[in-house]
Amino acid sequence: MKRFILLTLCFCAGALSAFSQNKKVWFPDKDLIQAGVYYYPEHWNESQWERDFKQMHDLGFEFTHFAEFAWAQLEPQEGKYDFAWLDRAVALAAKYKLKVVMCTSTATPPVWLSRKYPEILIKEEDGTVLDHGARQHASFASPLYRELAFKMIEKLAQHYGNDSRIIGWQLDNEPAVQFDFNPKAELGFRDFLKKKYNNDIKALNSAWGTAFWSETYSSFDEITLPKMRQMFMNHHQILDYRRFAAEQTTSFLNDQCLLIKKYAKNQWVTTNYIPSYEDGHIGGSKDLDFLSYTRYMVYGGKDGIGRRGYRVGDPLRIAFANDFFRPIKGTYGVMELQPGQVNWGSINPQPLPGAVRLWLWSVFAGGSDFVCTYRYRQPLYGTEQYHYGIVGSDGVTVTPGGKEYQQFMQEIKNLRKKYSPREDKPKEYLARKTAILFNHENSWSIDRQKQNATWNTMAHVDKYYRQLKAFGAPVDIISEEKDFSAYPVLIAPAYQLIDEALVSRWTEYVKNGGNLVLTCRTGHKDRNGRLFEAPFRSKIDNLTGNKVDFYDLLLPEDPGKVAMDGKKYNWNTWGEMLIPGKDTDVWASYTDEFYEGKPAVTMHRLGKGTVTYVGVDSNDGTLEKDVLTKLYSTLNIPVMDLPYGVTMEYRNGLGIVLNYSDKPYEFQLPKGRKVLIGETKIPTAGVLVFK
Numbered sequence: 001m002k003r004f005i006l007l008t009l010c011f012c013a014g015a016l017s018a019f020s021q022n023k024k025v026w027f028p029d030k031d032l033i034q035a036g037v038y039y040y041p042e043h044w045n046e047s048q049w050e051r052d053f054k055q056m057h058d059l060g061f062e063f064t065h066f067a068e069f070a071w072a073q074l075e076p077q078e079g080k081y082d083f084a085w086l087d088r089a090v091a092l093a094a095k096y097k098l099k100v101v102m103c104t105s106t107a108t109p110p111v112w113l114s115r116k117y118p119e120i121l122i123k124e125e126d127g128t129v130l131d132h133g134a135r136q137h138a139s140f141a142s143p144l145y146r147e148l149a150f151k152m153i154e155k156l157a158q159h160y161g162n163d164s165r166i167i168g169w170q171l172d173n174e175p176a177v178q179f180d181f182n183p184k185a186e187l188g189f190r191d192f193l194k195k196k197y198n199n200d201i202k203a204l205n206s207a208w209g210t211a212f213w214s215e216t217y218s219s220f221d222e223i224t225l226p227k228m229r230q231m232f233m234n235h236h237q238i239l240d241y242r243r244f245a246a247e248q249t250t251s252f253l254n255d256q257c258l259l260i261k262k263y264a265k266n267q268w269v270t271t272n273y274i275p276s277y278e279d280g281h282i283g284g285s286k287d288l289d290f291l292s293y294t295r296y297m298v299y300g301g302k303d304g305i306g307r308r309g310y311r312v313g314d315p316l317r318i319a320f321a322n323d324f325f326r327p328i329k330g331t332y333g334v335m336e337l338q339p340g341q342v343n344w345g346s347i348n349p350q351p352l353p354g355a356v357r358l359w360l361w362s363v364f365a366g367g368s369d370f371v372c373t374y375r376y377r378q379p380l381y382g383t384e385q386y387h388y389g390i391v392g393s394d395g396v397t398v399t400p401g402g403k404e405y406q407q408f409m410q411e412i413k414n415l416r417k418k419y420s421p422r423e424d425k426p427k428e429y430l431a432r433k434t435a436i437l438f439n440h441e442n443s444w445s446i447d448r449q450k451q452n453a454t455w456n457t458m459a460h461v462d463k464y465y466r467q468l469k470a471f472g473a474p475v476d477i478i479s480e481e482k483d484f485s486a487y488p489v490l491i492a493p494a495y496q497l498i499d500e501a502l503v504s505r506w507t508e509y510v511k512n513g514g515n516l517v518l519t520c521r522t523g524h525k526d527r528n529g530r531l532f533e534a535p536f537r538s539k540i541d542n543l544t545g546n547k548v549d550f551y552d553l554l555l556p557e558d559p560g561k562v563a564m565d566g567k568k569y570n571w572n573t574w575g576e577m578l579i580p581g582k583d584t585d586v587w588a589s590y591t592d593e594f595y596e597g598k599p600a601v602t603m604h605r606l607g608k609g610t611v612t613y614v615g616v617d618s619n620d621g622t623l624e625k626d627v628l629t630k631l632y633s634t635l636n637i638p639v640m641d642l643p644y645g646v647t648m649e650y651r652n653g654l655g656i657v658l659n660y661s662d663k664p665y666e667f668q669l670p671k672g673r674k675v676l677i678g679e680t681k682i683p684t685a686g687v688l689v690f691k
């Protein structure tokens with residue numbers, strides 16, 4: 001056994017160092033960041049390609065992105081491939097020094113495929129079978145779909161895998177978890193369950209609690225995909241279904257990746273996820289070199305600051321995605337960033353002048369190795385006609401967003417002349433490094449049993465994240481696979497599903513000097529979503545140094561109050577009334593109702609570390625802000641106090657300050673630092689870079 005572990009460790013270390021070696025070649029520190037743009041040669045007259053690539057190059061782009069939705073052109077008839085047109089596009093791009101990201105086009109099967117093999121089409125819960133004529137209508141759970149897709153991908157990889165003009169691969173497009181009721185998905189679900197429960201239907205019955213309401217199964221063949229919209233559907237079953245559905249997407253991507261890697265020489269493989277934290281499942285395809293995301297900032301959402309905030313976007317939308325994607329593999333890319341107006345929003349306003357450049361710098365600030373924009377030309381036909389590009393409908397006039405890309409790329413080129421290594425970051429910044437522990441399964445589980453309609457898991461997480469960004473802290477959003485000891489503070493918000501192994505890891509982390517923050521709803525259930533047969537939430541009592549007496553949920557129009565250090569805070573979504581142990585300090589207590597005076601927030605010292613337990617979710621995040629401020633000051637961790645809308649990060653020896661707020665912000669330049677881009681008085685949508 002020991003030998004096995006040793007071998008595995010050696011193997012992993014080998015694989016890791018091979019990856020970091022490659023990373024140095026793919027994304028050398030001296031490049032800082034590389035910029036690219038989507039181009040669909042098949043949409044345009046071939047006589048225009050050269051003109052377009054030349055202008056792309058002149059604007060400063062370094063790579064382009066091909067064949068994302070081109071399966072019909074790559075394989076016009078089953079088994080008949082045509083890569084000649086793509087070869088010509090790759091050659092012309094190379095003439096203008098543009099490298100190419102090649103794509104696997106599995107989001108758009110050709111019509112022959114859907115007509116000849118209709119079994120590959122996704123079936124929705126209400127029975128609707130999706131059809132050809134849009135995209136993303138093929139079922140990842142269909143073995144036949146996979147087989148046909150892999151044939152095409154293998155041909156493409158054989159053709160381009162050893163081509164130095166191709167830098168890397170994007171698999172599929174925005175691969176989501178499919179809630180697909182295709183009969184093949186149902187068969188797949190049964191196989192998944194047989195494997196998970198070792199063919200033992202009793203084990204499944206116990207995990208799903210099927211004694212309740214006569215739900216007991218006598219064989220796996222009786223199991224169907226759970227109807228998510230049916231009231232009171234067994235939520236243990238739904239939890240397993242979501243795991244299964246997530247697995248379909250991750251294994252489809254992983255198999256594509258392994259296939260490409262058979263042929264790919266020095267090319268990276270990634271995919272472009274929508275950062276969908278609550279519903280999605282990001283990071284499951286282990287063989288991908290790194291993950292990329294797509295992000296759209298202005299689409300009519302009202303989450304920006306001030307009257308014109310909808311033209312700038314949510315100040316932490318890119319930051320959170322950066323901090324989520326980067327820790328998965330240590331690096332990440334941004335595959336799509338909007339260049340201007342989109343066409344699919346509720347309202348599709350113009351971004352504020354400067355906003356596109358602000359987003360580009362936000363991507364850079366998070367440590368990304370590349371940024372790519374969707375798309376070069378505004379489409380003249382098809383679903384996305386009103387979508388902006390880097391150039392407008394004439395194919396040549398550079399849009400305002402296009403000019404902001406050009407400016408950004410020029411700024412980066414100037415900075416490259418005097419680059420520092422990517423990890424060159426000041427000590428006081430690293431001292432406040434904090435991790436947020438996140439598992440999609442907690443939000444899947446809570447979502448089916450919210451208990452209070454106003455509860456919102458991501459809004460709860462955001463209350464902590466927002467304050468960390470106000471501290472100017474580098475934040476990693478991590479999964480349980482990561483080593484906790486790398487972080488002085490680890491926050492696990494509303495971590496509902498736990499097991500003994502996790503509790504021991506938390507305990508060891510704290511005993512060795514870590515500072516753990518656990519929040520309400522943590523530790524209630526096991527990984528099947530069952531409550532423990534023990535006093536409520538007692539599995540973590542030794543850690544928290546408190547017990548939960550009971551919990552209460554209130555009407556939003558009549559919130560309760562919690563007091564800490566003479567200040568009061570409103571709450572309504574979730575409040576746990578705590579009983580502190582003898583070594584536990586009470587930081588905040590309820591001030592009304594029949595539980596007036598009962599603790600809501602406690603701090604417990606354990607071994608060399610601490611556990612702060614926040615048993616309540618405040619309405620506006622001010623309690624979370626003040627608890628973290630008190631904690632970091634108790635721990636002597638130096639923090640900043642940036643207003644909401646302003647963030648600061650470091651990379652490559654550069655400090656980057658971004659202003660998403662509706663007022664100018666005067667930044668105090670740290671001693672000995674010099675401004676390289678912008679001014680210390682940073683306007684709305686402005687950027688300051690200093691060294």
Ligand code: GAL
Pocket residue numbers: 173174294296336342343344374384387
């Ligand atoms: C993305 C998608 C792209 C394009 C874009 C339009 O979500 O991945 O293919 O449709 O939206 O904004």
